[in-house]
Amino acid sequence: MPTTTDVILTLADIERAAGILGNAVVRSPLLPSPSLSALTGADVYVKYENMQATGSFKERGALVKLSSLTPAERRRGVIAMSAGNHAQAVAYHAKRLGIPATIVMPEATPLVKIENTRAHGAHVVLDGETLTESAVRAETIAIAENLVFIHPYDDKAIMAGQGTVGLEILTDNADLDVLVIPIGGGGLFAGIATAAKALKPEIELIGVEAALYPSFSNALTGRDAPIGGPTIAEGIAVKNVGKLTLPVVRQLASDVVVVDETALESAVNAYATLQRSMAEGAGAAALAALIAYPERFRGRKVGLVLSGGNIDARLLASVMVRALERADRIVSFRVITNDGPGLLGRIASRLGELGANILEVSHGRLFLDVPAKGVSIDLTIETRDAEHSRRILNALAEDGLAPTRVDARSRAEQGH
Template identity: 60%
Template structure:
């Protein structure tokens, strides 16, 4: 079978990339290994200048242009990492770049793209709208399209990641790879199958955007919703990438949003590295099916680290709640001097650190001479949280746990 991209194409791409992009490390992750039961190795593509693997494919594509095409300029459509990658390397090569982004793209991403010298055009409500505008601009201004994934040069560039991983960790049993349009996993599959025909290659999509899964299974699951993994929130898989994935990829799995959140948190707290939602998808798949990979050597790609700091803060707090290291109690008490002090002193003696207090009086379900007190505290772990709750009851407190899982 002749595929759109060959191992020779990946080898040629590596020569273009040599010295122009960072050869990111592939390192063992003992803490993640202890948590998952697999022997985990991580490829840190979030260390690239624009914090994403997208630089590889973008540079290979740009380097393939003829002198006439370079003089004319390029156009790309992206709401994030591809935009910055094209803008950055186009500036390095002296190529005029136009990037079309949806109107509601976060300002920080627009500013980052403009900072690399690109002309940014904001158009439409969706990536689809932006793509149509980019196509119009390409025709009217005779610009070269730099597609984010469905391009042979782009795919070959992304394949360099697997080649590097298998040089650094040649005995990997499996690769877990984020999938959006499929450019990353297609290139990696071409390179990995050439070097290790027996290796298992698993693509990972968020359940909200199962575009490649749909294509492989001839299904029509909806692709919609707000996802933490916006980098792989693609409604339509590529034509070239579908062909390669169908031929070379072992499986494509779907992961939930809470599992992606947990993976982002683990990369930050255990590996001390920042992974965006899409970049943590591989670890999410490992967390979702630990028995499938137990005892095996598994390679993960942190494909990008461009994530809003506010989202990171929210994820960390939500994970602390899931682990019951942050818990909330609701007290029903008499509205008289000293009651709040008694509760605060008792919590302190139990080793619970008070984070937030909300005092409520003017509710009809509260006694006219009473008050309701919601207190959020920090505990050591779930066992400690349970011990604090029992001690409060044993000390005569009228108290209940507020369970974040039920919304009560």
């Protein structure tokens, strides 16, 4: 098996990248998290790369790559394809360095990332459903306009820049047992793994993919699991692994695990509610692994890379509400009973007595599944916890209202 010095990236490359970055990027903190430790059973430390000016680790690689360009290449300008964070990073540092930048982004990229990229002065082209399709358009434009292509992960300078995250982590806490790192194309993982293994050979390195995009899992195991679909972790929704990153990941990764959308949502919500920190789906993937596989990490000192915090506000709100629904702190139910003056008021008063907060009410008389003299009332309430919800529904049943649980889908299907 080749040694680290035989592959494309070395610790020396990463140390040189750190010198290039200097004070131009944030040296993000690595902080212990008692709340996440209690949640997962591990001794958790978080590297807050969401504190960068553009909200993610991507600034590191982008600046190292842009700094390597010749004067002629800088005048010609650069082009990149990205789902958002690489785009913002290239645009931000290209503007700082006076380099014209064009960014091709998938059409489904969250609006916050598109607008932030434009705000940094880049010309944005929306094209393609996935990064792969955007890459084709970017390469076409690069050839037509003679622009320098800045790849989001499959580039030695990019990998070296991202590796400075690992350099900082091990400098701040050399006692960590394992690092858990989001992995899409592999640039961040390859960089961190190279630095971490050089500084602490016995450390365990685990990559985390979205279950809908198991690209590295397929490449490392020879499986052919399907790839594609809507994910909140669009930053790691990569169909094709890097040609340069794959050998590094193959050599240095202890494992690459996949996490489903529920685990990703839970991790985003945990960062927001327990850490008061913004994490996008891809940025929360490392924590999602601890939530999905707690036994694997219990009792160990675990470093998590919170790789980015550029989440759309509406998506974050949806994730947090869905978390409350999963915890039975938001409950929807239906009451079908005889109509009469003051009925809705009496139900509302009773819910108030029981300590529930009414979020939504739908009141209907004209549905065929309701008696001619009856009424159907759908209510959504907020409670303290699952036990409180159970007590409320039991109390309404004892009152003769016979509530039945419903969800948003069943209400929509029935027209209520």
